[in-house]
Amino acid sequence: MSNVQSRIDQINKQMVLVAVMEAPGSLLFGLALYGTFVGFGDGFLPFLQNPMLINAMFGFGGVIMGWGMYKTIRLAAEKKRILSEAE
Structure with a gap:
């Protein structure tokens, strides 16, 4: 596996981790909307x-x-940069 592909895999794992860590915030915000x-x-x-x-x-x-x-946008920008440099 190339270095570029391994870095892309790391970024994808980080994006999944951020999505899991962000879920409680969405739940809190949604419950607050419901309560309001x-x-x-x-x-x-x-x-x-x-x-x-x-x-x-x-x-x-x-x-x-x-x-x-913020983290998702940063990771997506890094992924895009890596993919554009690999071409």
Whole structure:
């Protein structure tokens, strides 16, 4: 296996790892959206009745999603650069 292909495989593994690490942020953000627009005052998830908690979920979820987006874009740019240099 060539050095380029091994580096591409490493980048792909890192992208999968970032996606897994980003999943809780998406879940937090989605639950915050649900609590804000649908579930406020509903008995489905009682902790979504606290507006301060919902705002914290927006904040933490947004930060985690932003970090994931940043890392994914950086890895995709590196992958594109490596592939263009290999041609």
